Amino acid sequence: MDMSVIIRKGEVKDMPFVLELIKELARFEKEADAVIIDVNYLIDNGFSSNPAFQVFVAEMDNNEIVGMALFYSRFSTWKGKSLHLEDLIVKENKRGFGIGKALYAKFLNYAKQQKVKRVEWAVLDWNTNAIAFYKKYGATVFDDWRIVQMNENQLTAFTTKA
């Protein structure tokens, strides 16, 4: 890495910058209005006695947070405990310096330490740069699985009728 960047565990004070990165990715994924959580929600859920997620951040020597990898535990009924990488984000004007690779490596090394049997995440099929990155570093992209969701309105509609 040519820039002076450290990768470290995210702290409460980083959450405003983590939220900005989340919103930047949502704009890139054409879902700018989809982010309904706020800084306090991140703090309450990420720094409780039973945290809902963990995060690594990339910090430059001027203390700017320029990237993050946010993840949490999942459970595969085939393999057992796994880790899910929810977001891997580097600020657009800080790409191309290896920061994404450094965050990805930090996450994967942590997963290996935790002895999980699988790591996983999701990618948009038109995000060819991300897909090429993941394949280059040894991950498998599955073409035959589809993600299914119910949002809050769909859940309310179903449970009101059922």
Next chain:
Amino acid sequence: MDMSVIIRKGEVKDMPFVLELIKELARFEKEADAVIIDVNYLIDNGFSSNPAFQVFVAEMDNNEIVGMALFYSRFSTWKGKSLHLEDLIVKENKRGFGIGKALYAKFLNYAKQQKVKRVEWAVLDWNTNAIAFYKKYGATVFDDWRIVQMNENQLTAFTTKA
């Protein structure tokens, strides 16, 4: 439902039957050898002080466990806490009696109670029965997201090099 079936929270004693259902689904998904966990692993991880999953089971009046819905918490950086339905399984010879619907409804009502903003799961694109079921009951199937994974060997290869 025409058969006498109750849906209840799974207990330690149910785990051998839950594992059999997991293996039945793996055979259906053409991955019979993919299941590496055992009954003790399910007990250790599902019934600790911080359980990695929860499960509802469908029990017939002869005490046979004929289906289950296994799920756990996830965290969306857009919506906050969500629940992931890892497996929804009904024994092949007990299908068509509404047991899958009853398990699905139990899970969704639980999610609503927990005030999560989203529920989600994954389905194979050739499993047209399952896709029709989910759509009929109000879920959205996303065509543009792909699942990416590293298995244990891929994780070891990456972390040894990096």
